[in-house]
Amino acid sequence: MKIIPKLALAAVLATSVSGVVLTAPAVAQKKDKAQENGGLKLSPEALKAAQAAQPVLQQKNYAAADPLVSAVEAAAKTEDDKYIAAAMRYELESGKLYAAQQANPNAPVDEAVLAKPLDALIASPSTPAADKPRYVYRRGALAYNGKQYPIALQYFQQAKQLGYNDPNLPMLIVKSKIETGDVAGGVGELSSVIDQMNASGQKAPEDYYKYAIGRVNKAKMVPETLTWMRKWLSAYPTAQNWRNVLVIYGLQQGSLATLDKNQKLDLFRLMRASKSLADQNDYMEYAQYATDKGLPAEAATVLKEGMATGKIPAGNATAKAMLAAAEAKSKQEGSLAPTEARAKSANDGKLAALTAEAYYGQGNYAKAAELYRLALQKGGVDANEVNTRLGIALAASGDKAGAKAAFDAVKGAPRADLASFWNTWLQTQA
Template identity: 55%
Template sequence: MKTLSKLALAAVLATGVSGLAFVAPAMAKKEEQQAPGFKLSKPVQAIAYNAQQAVKAKDVATAEPLVAQIEAAATTDDDKYVAAALRYDLENTKLVLAQQANPNAPLNETALAKPLDALIAAANTPAADRGKYLFRRGQLAFNGGQYAVASQYFTKAKEAGFNSPDFDLQLAKVKVQAGDVAGGLADLDRYITAQKAAGQAVPESYYRFAIATANNKKMAPETLAWMQKYAAAFPNAKTWRDVILQYAFAQNSIATPDKAQTLDLYRLLRAAGAMPDQSSYEDYARMVSDRGNPYEAAAVLKEGLASGKIPASSTYAKSQLAAATTAIQRDGSLASSEKTALASKDGKIASATADAYLGQNNYAKAAELYRAALSKGGVDANEVNTRLGIALAKSGDKAGAQAAFGAVTGQPRAGIAALWNTWTQVGSAPAPAA
């Protein structure tokens, strides 16, 4: 049976949802045998205590006929309320026992619907309990695949004041299952915004649910927006790694970047301290080497070796690093390339020289040459603006970086720029300890 979450029935109202407390007839005066606030008829009053005690003791054999007698004898509204409450407690206890006996067996919860409906409808249901009954009824509907009905019950439960851990996530999930994906995600966003405004923590699971839901529905703009929110809420290396890999490298990613775009995603992974493995380091170094940028290739390989993600025994990395070092020695200073770039009729040499300065961590010079490339033209403006934003972000110019990233259009370039802009604003802390 499909469940909203892994439900531990023993912890869900299993000690008696009704809140009624009967006094043993032999130990109390007649008027004290009533449950507080209820006036029971004599036939119900006579057996209510024994029925409740049998349910509490999980003695189903004893409780069943007693509860049936109460149901048959009930004539007043209070009698009927007590009969429904005890029936619910008994059926819930049966489920608890069934789960304990065989945790993997499917559970048939349909017997709970009738007493829950009676408790919800009863005029004398205590206000503190109505939301609880509505929530449980919503669970039954959800488990039965009636998602629209479940959404209605959950909404009413919330209006009645019911709350529990992850209840707002459950509300969003059931709305999504009912077919209103945009509405469910909007509800979740409003809840997160309110929680943050109140200074309350929001679990990572909320963001992960939203990303997975939007991505599964091929809602690329919404997926990217939730990725940015997730990274901003948990700006550490692990989150950035998960977000970037999901964005462009996973099987169901929302972007299919070309080599130049992939390079700028590698740059973001590196900036966030989130490079995942040897393969990514070596692929990154190969890409920049192929584009005539040995400075960045050498820096990437040295970092990978120092981190241990590239093993010291990697002959391929060593040969790449040696080739990059030789190229740097052969090329010498970038001053001559810069002079040529500024004299050139288009911005291609300026862009390539800016890339080299970026690889040297000379962000001021990189930004100067990227701007020159844009002014001369003849280059991919979206690519150059992305890299101008990177240079400005790395130099600490958040406003300038935001403007450059904001000038990028078209996908997946605009998405890459958006992720870079989020990193510019929030940065990245080390990944949390496992």
């Protein structure tokens, strides 16, 4: 993400010393008294040199102005003299760089020449208080462009303390922190920036979330990566974003979590709910997991959806064969009522959990939730898995509060992370 281009501020942050009136007072003064100029007291030598340099700077004749500004620097004795000299040098060098960039935007730019006059302007007691914040900020930008991130961070934080207001400043502080190695501190700062923007009614750009995800993921900070992924989905819950996150989380090679088949099945269910199943491979892989789990009705439903949306091409013979097999198996199973009765009389909840799965696959979410709760009550099951699936069934039936309670009850990775993604999806639903 390009936060601040080189020299983008060269013109607007020029000292504007060309506008300072450098004239001797009209009234007679004692010869040993310094000339007064809008609060500045210049020595006669510096005043004379500055008066010669100023109109040439105004004309942007930088070649001719260079030796004249050097003369001002040579004549400078007092603090006010040194301030005018630094201001003119900064305006001269900024103007030269800006003109060169305009003439050839692709040419390399060396901003190092700005450091010395900026340092002088920042340190000078003669610099107007209103001007100092922008010089501090510009010095930070100079260090940042030069990849001197600790120095840049120091100046950016100082500019913030001085009340400098620029839309780039918060993100520059974030990036400077991260580039110094303080990834946790940087993304913590970014989280505050986003919160402040949201509180003011201004939505943070999507790039902010992507930047944070990229940096914490690069630093192998898995919990933080998952947190920022959920923040991104909460703010920008597009189908494409959901797919990107869920694939990175648990479906691609080297994913953030290593999921077993049962967990991947629940991840595909979330992809279906978030409408992020993208192509025939997604639909067919989901259907295969459902088939392997012994859920032919769910496999058939998923395959039909893929065909109806056109994401499974009409000529896909493999998908047609999978659908035919799933429908035949589902018909063969018949009613679940006898299995439900046995589940209710069983000593543990294992059969109840399996029956609940079958009801879910058939789209009977109320019955599924009932049997999942029975399984939890009887025990002998993986409570985290059953609570995940209870939440999924309740979410499908429209019971958001009940679904959230079930997801909140899930503990331990990777199930708790999977449940958190489901909770994020719930929050994005109207």
